Amino acid sequence: MKRRDFHHLLQRSAVALALSPWLTAVAVPANKPRAWRSNPFALGVASGRPRAESVVLWTRVVFSEEDKALGDEALVVQVEVFTDAALKQRAQKVELATDATRGHSVHLHLQHLQPSTDYWYRFRQGDAQSTVGHTRTAPAPNADVRQLRLALSSCQHYEQGQFIAHAEIAKEKLDFVLFLGDYIYESSNVQYAIRKHSGEEAKTLTQYRSRYEQYKRDPMLQAAHAAHPWVLMWDDHEVVNDYANDQDRQHTDPQQVLLRRAAAYQAYFEHQPVLLGPDASNPANMRLYDQLSWGKLADVWTLDCRQYRSAQACRDPVRGGGRMVMQCDELSDPSRSMLGYEQERWLSESLSVSKRQWKLVAQATQISSTSIPAPAGRAYWNDAWDGYPEARKRLLQTVVDAKLQNVVTLGGDVHCNVAANLRLEPNNPQSPIVASEFVTTSITSRGLGDKPAAVIRDSNADLLHFRSDERGYSLITVTHNDVRCDFRTTKFPAGSEVSLKTQASYVVKRGKAGPQLI
Ligand SMILES: [Fe+2]
Missing domain, CATH: 3.60.21.70 (Alkaline phosphatase D (PhoD))
Incomplete structure (x- = not known):
């Protein structure tokens, strides 16, 4: 892919994120340089959700009282992505708008990356620049990976x-x-x-x-x-x-x-x-x-x-939540779930067909x-899987039924x-x-x-x-x-x-x- 196409794709993904329903109402301002009194990137930078072709980059712009006095309206934040630690090889520069409705947070779903590859990134706004973060993509799905x-x-x-x-x-x-x-x-x-x-x-x-x-x-x-x-x-x-x-x-x-x-x-x-x-x-x-x-x-x-979980079994009528319970018939109710029906089904289906080592x-x-x-039988901590024994059995039965090893x-x-x-x-x-x-x-x-x-x-x-x-x-x-x-x-x-x-x-x-x- 040509660099220009790559750039357009990245911009499209950034805009797509900005247009998702929750993220609609940003009025994109002119990106006039702003002189910051204190570091707007004081919360640092982060990356996450590594995939073979994508990763999510994050920061959040914060305002000191002095900076707030100069306005905390919508902002455009630049994200630069590099393929070397010395920041000589810039692969991309993307601009993203953010505002107070999302706490001036910035999420860039960076796509069309190479698998098993290191990237470095930083954010800029006005005269401020964040620290540099390092991230790495996952291997390709069919790659032989040693570790x-x-x-x-x-x-x-x-x-x-x-x-x-x-x-x-x-x-x-x-x-x-x-x-x-x-x-x-x-x-x-x-x-x-x-x-x-x-x-x-x-x-x-x-x-x-x-x-x-x-x-x-x-x-x-x-x-x-x-x-x-x-x-x-x-x-x-x-x-x-x-x-x-x-x-x-x-x-x-x-x-x-x-x-x-x-x-x-x-x-x-x-x-x-x-x-x-x-x-x-x-x-x-x-x-x-x-x-x-x-x-x-x-x-x-x-x-x-x-x-999505069912409420803890045999909760105290005054002080609910986690506690040790005994002689609690609710524990054996098969309709109770730790993950909720949808997630349980999703897990069972994908776990059953997994061919990875x-x-x-x-x-x-x-x-x-x-x-x-306990005086009568045993006592169970009802907030962990001990409080959802039927759901635990279903999870482990999936492993048995699909003859899965190495779980x-x-x-x-x-x-x-x-x-x-x-x-x-x-x-x-x-x-x-x-x-x-x-x-x-x-x-x-x-x-x-x-x-x-x-x-x-x-x-x-x-x-x-x-x-x-x-x-x-x-x-x-x-x-x-x-x-x-x-x-x-x-x-x-x-x-x-x-x-x-x-x-x-x-x-x-x-x-x-x-x-x-x-
Ligand atoms: Fe904790």
Whole structure:
């Protein structure tokens, strides 16, 4: 393709994004140079959703009080894309308009790229210029790929530690960062704070925006975004703790929950390198669940465990949300779903036909059981897959029915490093191991105490590794022969000067389900 054609295609894609229904009303102003008093790109840059031919580039323009006084009307932002780190070979220059209705966020769905190729990018507005980001496209779908290397991460409560894990992630050689939710926390827990959220609990669009602004100003988080593309999924705290579809813990009117959720989803979209997804007309109904392939080596699914799920089983009538439940008949109701009918069907269909060597099923929480003995039977944590056992059975039955080997699930949310066997019947040695699970600990958020963690570990034979005391991320290396997980950690709370060590390493070998300690 000629460079001119390429340029036109890029412009078309940029305009197409600007014309999608939610993004209609930008009056494109003359791009008169503007003198900025403070850096409009103070939230950094990011790239995400890597595909063989495309990637999403992101930034958001922010205004100081002085800059706002000069007007915060619609702006045109230039995006420059280069094929070399020295920024000598400019492949493209695209102009995008943005305005206050989208928080002056900029999303460029950069298409018609080469597979397995590095790109560098930066944004300009007036006399200001952003830092330079690096990104890389996925391999071609039929490419023989030797390795996929990713950083698995989740749960970064700003108040509960420094983002030291991101400083290490930024320096690693990775294909992408896989972040599985709790990117922000809407609320505070002063008991464990080593630094402070600004503002009250986020409930409105303005409050969610300022929460993201605070997180995005962190230099270590910015470095991890500038270094690699990210593949993103949300969990509950991007909206409110333990929400389930249109339900929250306070049993608030579902219409009110949906309004809060819409504000939270819009702020999420405005701050991440993501697309609205097919058929979504605005961020309130964006579809974040997705699938990407990595040559012939791996298929990766990212599952949304919040937007469509049934409410938690046997909720407390006053304080709903997550809790330990026992003697709860609702658990065995087959109509209850973690993913919602549509997403479950989509996953089952695409998983069943996957021919790639490894099937990596990424979702926000933990699939293996953490149940404990109780006076009458066992008690189950109703917010994770233990609270949706029929849906878990259907997911694992799909693996059995399609005779799939080499299925590895990746999770977050529980602030624990977990390596586990997945069986149709959890903890039953007679039930075959059908898949393997790795769950990463939190970047910063406090984990379970040592005593309850020990009880859980001792009560579930499928848990080969279960440690909640340390913070960090997990390095996942996928090759033809195995999937390796290195739990990289430091003690709680994570300081800014510490370095991470390897807590433990596990491997899943081709053709043999179940992680093995290295
Ligand atoms: Fe969390």
